[in-house]
Amino acid sequence: MADTPVQKGKGSSIFSLESHGRDDLRYNGKKLTDPINTVEDKWRLVPAFLQTKGLVKQHLDSFNYFIETDIKKIIEANKEVRSDFDPEFKLEVKVPMGEDLRARTSYQLTPHACRLRDMTYAGAIEVDIKYNKGKQGFIKRNIEIGKMPIMLKSSKCVLHEKSPDEIAALGECPLDPGGYFIIRGTEKVILIQEQLSKNRIIVEPDRTGFISANVTSSTHEKKSKTGVVYGKAGKIFLKHNSLNAEIPICIVLKALGVESDREIAELVCGSNMEYLELFSPALEECSSMKIFTQKQALDFIGAKVRVTQRGSRVGIKPNWGDEARALLADTVLAHVPVELDSQGVENFRPKAIYVALMVRRTIQAVRDGGITDDRDFVGNKRLELAGQLLSLLFEDLFKNWTLQIKRAIDQQLKKPNRTSQYDASTAVSATSKFITDGLFRAISSGNWNVKRFKMERAGVTQVLSRLSYVSALGMLTRISSQFEKTRKVSGPRALQTSQWGMLCPSDTPEGEACGLIKNLALMTHITTDSDDKALQRLVYMLGVEDINLISGTDLYSDKETFLVFLNGVILGVHRQAEKFVNDIRRLRRIGKVDPFVSVYRTVSQRTINISSDGGRVCRPLIIVNKGVPLFDENDLKDLVHGIKKFDDFVITGKIEYLDTNEETDSDIAIYEKDVVYHPPNFPGIDFNDVPNTTHLEIAPFTLLGAVAGLIPYPHHNQSPRNTYQCAMGKQAIGAIAYNQLNRIDTLLYLMVYPHHPMVRTRTIELIGYDKLPAGQNATVAVMSYSGYDIEDALVLNKASVDRGFGRCVVMRKFSTMIKSYANQTYDRLADAQKGDDGIPITKHAALEDDGIAGVGIRIASGNVLINKQSPMETSQRPPGSAVGSSDPSAIPFRNTPVTYKYPGEAVVDQVVMTTNEEDQTMIKCLIRQTRRPELGDKFSSRHGQKGVCGIIVNQEDMPFAENGVTPDVIMNPHGFPSRMTVGKMIELLSGKAGVLDGNVQYGTAFGGSKVEDMSKILIENGYSYCGKDVLTSGITGEMLQAYIFFGPIYYQKLKHMVMDKMHARSRGPRATLTRQPTEGRSRDGGLRVGEMERDCLIGHGTSSLLIERLLFSSDAYDVECCSKCGLIGAYHGYCTFCESRESVVSVKMPYACKLLFQELMSMNIVPRVEVATLE
Amino acid sequence: MTDLMKSRVVLGAHNVSHVSSSDFPHNYDGDLAWDIEKFKKNFKVVVGSLNEMDMEFDLIGIDAAIANAFRRILIAEVPTMAIESIFFHDNNSVLFDEVLAHRIGLVPLNADPRLFEFRQWDDTPTDLNTIVFRLEVKCTTNPKALPDEVDPKQKYINSNVYSKDLIWQPKGAQEEVFADKPIKPVHDDILLAKLRPGQSIVMDLHAQKGIGKEHAKWSPVATASYRLLPDIQILKPITGDDAIKFQKCFPKGTIEIEKGQAYVANPRKDTASRECLRHKEFEDKVRLTRVRDHFIFSIESTGALTPDALFESAAQVLIDKCKNMKQALNDMGLPATYDE
Structure with a gap:
């Protein structure tokens, strides 16, 4: 059985590769014949899910x-x-x-x-x-x-x-x-x-604090936003951006054909007197305006239509009534269809009921004291994809x-x-x-x-x-919010409880985009649009009464009467809501309805929402029937043996997808032990108090995303640490892809000897991080050493570094195009320029005969990689303008080389010559640098604990354990108390046990190897249960007085390396305009003595130093200045203004100051310099 | 001051105490002052095991500083030969030149470093300071392989490059000097690189003498370390079920039970797990200690020299250092107060 290859997956193919060699890892060392425990092993649905769907x-x-x-x-x-x-x-x-x-x-x-x-x-x-x-x-x-x-x-x-x-x-x-x-x-x-979901009513306070119900309608043709506001003194208005005034709601309803006030009241309030009381001011307002008929109402609205809408028909006397009719039909609440009846008259009834419902929702919110919808609720969001x-x-x-x-x-x-x-x-x-x-x-x-x-x-x-690899993966699961980053509101940034299982709670950046950029969880699925015509027919067949046949009293009369919506449009009412919802669910489970259709009841609003639109987030869950999860032992066996795939369980109704809205209408148990079931009519228990479990979580660790899934024991860490690691895991150097050496990227970081972590998680295996890892298992001693380890600095063992710890390769691309120009000229490559002795000049040392640096040749900063030359004249000369020769071969060339300008020696790795779609030749040079860790290079564990290398210590100076093992890394224990990264300690313990045992251990979220078991392994192997070892100082040779926490922790080398950052200058280039030193490392700039540094120098009273830094070492300039007239710009000691040589003196000032004076003079402001001798 | 503190390091439940040696002059009443005669009388070396690669021996009656000096010298200052310069003629394997060179540099060689001289960077290579190797491997498809073969080792020829492919090129007198022990890597099966058809590696390699301080590849030991001899002191008799539990707190063979009472059979086997200190029933019944001047020294050679030869070399390095120091002190005009 084990030899049968698992069928190829659709999206990703990792798992088909997996099925042969990696059963050992995939199934935690269990053979296929081993007993299967449903409670423990139902997580195997996760790889099955990812196998059919792929990671993205x-x-x-x-x-x-x-x-x-x-x-x-x-x-x-x-x-x-x-x-x-x-x-x-x-x-x-x-x-x-x-x-x-x-x-x-x-x-x-x-x-x-x-x-x-x-x-x-x-x-x-x-x-x-x-x-x-x-x-x-x-x-x-x-x-x-x-x-x-x-x-x-x-x-x-x-x-x-x-x-x-x-x-x-x-x-x-x-x-x-x-x-x-x-x-x-x-x-x-x-x-x-x-985005906020379209076509759904959201009730919330508007800017002025009034409660309003808003709908953003969206169809293929139109997008518009309609709002109903419960305004001052109970007056209710309709707001729309194509209307230049707020329209009293009753006028709108009358315009929509509900002319009688009684009917309006019924549509809005049903028979509820409370509602009627809140609604009556609106009714009164309408009658006080003396608008009673549909025509009156339409004319009233027509007059308020925004002018731009009618701009094209200037001169024609508008028929306001028709204008308003068209507007109400097409633009206001555009998503509610207005069909023409047999006489060609618009049927406004559904729209009228919809408006009435919006009014009802605002009144309801007002009555309940302002309880409004939460626009940050994930169910109110839609995710738009490629x-x-x-x-x-x-x-x-x-x-x-x-x-x-x-x-x-x-x-x-x-x-x-x-x-x-x-x-x-x-x-x-x-x-x-x-x-x-x-x-x-x-x-x-x-x-x-x-x-x-x-x-x-x-x-x-x-x-x-x-x-x-993880940074690429993390990017593909990233969600960016339309919300402005600058606004200081916490709501959209906060972690929502409804994000559970859908969006990763840890993976978000720090700083301005915090909480606005999110990541998908591991099992999230996003729906695509699906046709709702068939669904609509089905709904009517299941007993929904058409909205056109319902009177206002019927709508809200009965407690069991629920309004039925399909994608935000009212279809009608149903009088047995629970049965109806269950019917649809049953049909969905037997595959008669699309599995991604969601249906849920909102009891407080007495609505049933059916959704089939795209962009809803949903996730698969195991269905629980009468307290029994439908996915049982046999199913698991079939899954493991490859007889059934994930989708088979969806088709057979054992697993279903729930979106966030339907989740609110379900009761989901995390573990099987939490499943609750009370048979109906169970004595002593009221049904509504103790809801029965409807679903069972597949595996709790899937609530984290792909990036947060790399963290071992994240449930033991302080939560921000996990967030920090999510940001840092993306900067870790490692293997990128199997084809990494064939890629030519602008900048590529690779690790020479990446390890897969000793302590893994299920997610690591699922996303393939164990095959493209980014880090190494370092033996860490948690102790203080040498004083060069303060502020999270790490002590590295020189022998470890010699043997390849933290070694990485940096590759850079240099490329150029060989263009041909309109005047029949073209760029060319020249061979190396030779000195008098016949040897190429230093700059051209790396060039081969073809004018391109040779593969494998070492290059230093300043070397030319591609010795390109371009013609001086490239534009087509107009015929007849015979200045010089029009012969293209006579046009001189100038050097336009591609030069390597980075510190440190490097090697030419690859040269590619190719053409693009426009048939232009292009040359790419890949330059490689191999680096060993040095002082100041940044490292981090998987727990948001970053640190730089503070000192590299000889092996003989390192402390050593009983068996002679020296640590690769020494970490200062002060990193622990305030960070509270207990997960890191457990990682060490599990890692150590794994090393001694010859196994990988698991640190999967909400699971993983237990500390107790790890301690047992340690004791069996003659180590202390707590992971602390007896160490001897390598310097004194005496035993250390403390027991040292000692074992392997997975360390990542981060891309920030000293070599790319270090910079100093004594003198160098200056900016042309101000003659001040340039800024930035890339321009060999100076280090600025800024405002605070200046304050410091003033505070110290070191005025000479101040003047040296700000003037002499910057842009000192001798200005000739007339002491009589005070103007600058005397020429060779002659003041052109005073026409005399008498009083011209030389003044030292910053060039920028002189520039300012000249610029002021150019705009007719006279700056005069008063000169006096220094006392 | 108890006798315990004089000679034992105590492993407590939460810390190690009495770590430092006290046999320093003027610390205590007279008798502890260092005395060469006394040292000669007390000092003992007992070799426990010795083979080509590993050695374990006891250094008894010596100060931690001296034992540590040997350890440090073994790791960092005993010279060996290792490949330092590589001249690439061809390398189109997936490994980069630098990475391959780094890997090959770490391959231990069996050449006796004592027969070579150090080479300064501007010295010309001679047969006295350089060993030349050549590596020339080309991967091809194996014509005899079955068409559906998947194992690269069968499918291709030379798909793996091993350290045995480093071929010694004797220069000058080297052939005679090393006639009975031709120079080669210590291990034949160190994987250097993997190749596929069409790829080849051709290079000349020069090995030089160096010390571990400069680069770990010259370190002659995988590790050299020591631990102190454990001394488990049972203060009150441990009997019955407790005895069995006590026995289980230690590696097998450490504690034995006779007539229901636990006794220490072989304290050497203890690994400082301190497991017995966790349990309440052994409170005040046991004390874990270490003999402060009894070092169980272990040397794991990389194979260039036998561990005993390494220790000799280390001793020689230490002697040379002392001589140097003495000379330097003399040069300063200060009297050297001790003899060798």
Whole structure:
């Protein structure tokens, strides 16, 4: 059984690689034949889940939906192009059947080739075009209308459903999660965008403190925001941005066809007198305004319609009533459909009920003393992914493109006498760059501009960080919030209880974006849009009474009558809410309804919400029926043996996905022991008090994300420490990908000997961190040593460093283009310039005959890597302007070399010469530096405990244990009390036990190896139970008086290294304008004596030092200045103003001061200098 | 001052006490002053085990400073030969030149360092200061391999480069001098690099004499260390079930039980786990101590020299240091107050 290969997964293929060799690790050393314990082993669903979905399933699902379904819908909806001039003309764009976006590339473009050659990984969007030429109809097939960037590992990618071997053969890393794009050679991620959910009523206080119910409506055509405000003295208004005044709510309702006040009251209040009392001022207001009929109301509203809406129809006397009618039908609450009935009259009934409901919700909130909805609740959020964002962009581009084609065709067709029939397909091919450029530009710049929705977002995409494997992974699960960073509100930043299991509680940056940038948890799934037509039919069949048939009294009369919503739209009411909800759930579990449809009741509002829209966060849970989890021992066996996959359990209704909203309507047990069940009519127990368990958590550790999952024993740490580690784990140097040596990145850090951690977590294995690790297991002694370990500094063992501890490789890319210019000139490469002795000059020492540095040659700062020369003249000379020769070969060249300008010796690692899409030659040089740790290099454990190397100590000076072991790292114990990183101590203990035992131990969150067991192993091996050893000083040779906590801890080397930062200068370059020293290390700048340093010098009274620092060592300048007139600018001792040489003196002042005087003079302000002799 | 403190280090439940030696002149009444005759009488070396690579012996009646000096010298100052310069002719393996060079540098060589001289950076290499090796490996596909072979070792020839591939190139008189013990890496099976067809490594390597202080590759020992002889003192008899529990607190063989009473059979086997101090029933019944001047010294050689030869070398280095010191003191015009 063990030999049967597990079937290939869809998104990621890590696990198929796994199934052979790694059963030992995957199943914690258990053989397949070993007994299986459901309670302990149900976590195995997690790898099964990730196997079918991959690590970045959200991105892939979203993009696949876009490329397979949505893009076709968009094209279908906008397929027709007609001409204003020829009514006969019609051009139709059709999606070819079985169309494959990438089928028609002439050769197989691989993602890795795109990276190396700075190309875009994109496929052609091909359509069929049907049009007529005169009376004749034509069809052209497979016309390319643009290129679509392809997400890696999506269904259109060459890597899709490939085995690890095949992926490796394509030059790709099998562990790479995919989910990003390659645009012009750079890897770009479209970050997940967090937004407030659309089409849902949210009740909250507005800016002035009044309670209001707001809805952001969103359809394909329109986006608008509508609000109902419970204002002063109980007056209720409708607010909308296309209305320039607030409209009393009853007028709106009357305009929507509810003319009788009684009916209005019934729709809003039902028979509740309390509500009626709160609502009566609004009713009175309306009647006091003498508006009674629908027509009156419409006219009233029409007069308030914002002028810009009518701008186009200046001069025509507006029919205000029609204006208002159109506005109410299309713009206000745009998502509530207004259908025309058989007579062609709008049916406003659903919208009227919707408005009434909004009013009811505000009144309810007012009655309850201001209890409003929480907009930070995760259920009120929607996550927008690559697919949705691309769909927005593509729709806009496609619409504009058809418009462009229309214009081009119109231009041709309006010509009265054409010699030949116009062929419209030329217009199509002529504009093919439009869509391509639009898409490429948006993804590479991150500026998402959709004019239709007035959407202007910047920073939507980011360059995929390849600092380490986890940093890339962390980026793909990142969620960025639309919320402003500058505003000082804590709500959106705070940890929400509803984030449980959906968003990682630890992984967020510190500082300004704290809490606004979040990360997905391990098992989160984000839904894609799905069709709700079928669902709508089903809902009616299950006994929902159509909203059009319901009167106001029926709506709220009965306690058991619930309003039924589908994606925010009222469908009707149901009189047996619980049964109805259970029916839908049952249908979902047997697979008749999409598994990602959620349904939940809100008892306080008496509503049932059914959602099938995209962007909801959800996660899988085990269903519990009558106190028994449906996923049992046999299922687990089937799973382990590969007979069943994760999706099989979803189909068979043992596991289901719950979104955050449905979670509020469920009772989820964390462990099996927590499952509660009371049979109905159980004596003595009231049902409503003790809810029965409905679901069981799969594994509690999945509530953390991929990055926080690396931390061993995170549940023993102080929480900010885990957050710090999440930030630091991304800076750790390690292995990046299996193809890391074939990559040419601008900056690449690699570790020479990375270890997989002694203390692992399940997450580490699931994400493949054990195969691409970033750190080393260091033997750590927690003790004070030498005084060079204060403030978290670490003491390193020199012998360990000699033997390869913390060794890393830094690779840098230097590249240039060999361009050809309009005047037939082109860049060229020159060989080394030779000195008199025939030996190349030092600068050119690394060059080979082709003018490029040779692979393997050592280079120092200042060496030329690519000896490029460019022509002095590159523009096309106009013919006839015969100054000089027009012969391109006579144009002189100047040197434009690429020079290595970093401190320290390095080696040329690789040279690539290739061409990009535009056929321009490009040369890339990869430079490599191998570094051993030095004083000041930064290290960190996995518990947010960073420190720099304070001293490197000889092995013989290090303390040694009974068996002669010396530590690699000595850490000061002062790091523990205030940080409270107990997890680190347990890691040491488990690591030590693992070393002695010859096993890896587990530090999985809310589980892992127990301290008690670890102590037992230590004792069995002759060590103290507490991990403290007897150490002898290496310096005195005597035993240390304290027992030392001693054992392995996984240490990460962080990218911050002294070599890249150290900087000093005595003299050097100065800025041209001010003549002050330049700023910054890259410009060999000076170190600024700033304001505080200046204050310090003043305080010390060291005025000579002050004047030296600020004047003589900076920009001292001798200014000739006339002591009589006080003007500067005397020339050679002659004051041009006084026309005399008498009183010109030389004054030393900062050049910047002189500059200021001159600039003041240039704007007619006279600065005069009064000169006196120094006493 | 108790007798205990004079000669024993005490391992408490939470700390180690009486760590420092007290045999220093003028600390106590007369009799503890250091005396060469007394030292000669008390000093003992007992070799416990000795083979090519490892040695364990007891140094008895010596100060921690001296024992430590030997340890430190063994780690850092006894010279060995190690590869220092590598001349790459070809390396298209996945390992970078620097990394491969670093790996090869750490390979221990069996050359006797005493037969070589130190080489300064500007010295020309001679047969007295340099050993030359050559590494020339090319990986090819194995024509005899089965078509569905997956094991790289079978599928390819030379897929792994081992230390045995370092071929000694005798220069000058080296061939004669090392006739009976040709120079080669101590271990044949140290993996240096992995190759795939088309990849090859060709290099010349020069080994030089050096000391561990400069780089760990010249350290002649994997580790050299010592521990003090444990002395478990049972203060009150431990009997019955307690005795069995007590026995289990120590590694096997440390404590034996006779007639229901625990006694210390072999204190050497104790590993300072202090497990017995955790249990209430042994409170005041046991005292864990160490004999302060009894060092159980262990040397794990890397294989260039036998451990006993290493210790000799270390002693020689120490003697040379003392001589140096004495000379320096003489040069300062101060009287040297002690003899060698």
